[in-house]
Amino acid sequence: MDLTPPAPADAEEIAARLAAGEWVVDLRSRIAFADGHVAGSVNVEADGNPGTYLAWLVPWGRPVTLLAATPAQLAAAQRALARVGVDRPAAAATGTPADWLPAGVPPARLTRATFADLAAAGPAVVLDVRRASERANGWIAGSIHIPIHHLRDRVRDLPPGPIWVHCAAGLRAAIAASLLAGAGHDVIAVDDDFAAAARAGLPMAA
Structure with a gap:
């Protein structure tokens, strides 16, 4: 398995991938996601068996971009996804919604x-x-x-x-x-x- 870090994505790339119909997955806790997230992203907690749920939900072959709070959270999710056939995320970013949204765009809430x-x-x-x-x-x-x-x-x-x-x-x-x-x-x-x-x-x- 190739577990090298995915290519980093900035706010503009994340927005473009969502607009293209790709999957952007927010790995943070559901509480953090509800408090603020990138509109259109899907919340699958890194601690909640993300491989199982994304294997069920993501259409086969659809590019996946991962958003994580920390590099460690991202790496753990990447390993879990590789075990179910999502071998290489298209891109990834770590941080908070402030890092993932274009300037002036407020986070969505749930x-x-x-x-x-x-x-x-x-x-x-x-x-x-x-x-x-x-x-x-x-x-x-x-x-x-x-x-x-x-x-x-x-x-x-x-x-x-x-x-x-x-x-x-x-x-x-x-x-x-x-x-x-x-x-x-x-x-x-x-x-x-x-x-x-x-x-x-x-x-x-x-």
Whole structure:
């Protein structure tokens, strides 16, 4: 495996790659991503098995640019991706959104919430991105089910308006929310343990 550092990308190149339909992956934590990121980038946490999720989600052969907080975070993700066939990222950058955005362009933000927030919001469109085996043990009544590994191909199946997206603990919800936000949806990422849904009083089904 060639694990030499990818070619560095500046803000203009990152913007050009996004405009060309390439994948730009932000490896920082979902909390940092929500606080500010490059619009159109996808959040897959470096500590959350990025190889697995990107192998599912990135179309085969599509160039991938990696954004990381540190060189160590970038190197670890590069090794994980090489193991699943993403041998050479097209480019990479480290730092913060201030380093990755052209001057004068503010970072995008993503709303995070809990199941208690969802319950307080009243009727809402809820997207469950867990696996079918997880959902079989119970789900929020009326929720839409699209496992995360199918989401890329089914974004157009979702209705307009705000979408609350959840998984079992928050990691996959953040990935899904970043995908949906990049596609133009108004999305809220539920960063919470699924067991809290019933405690919050949300209607459950099984």
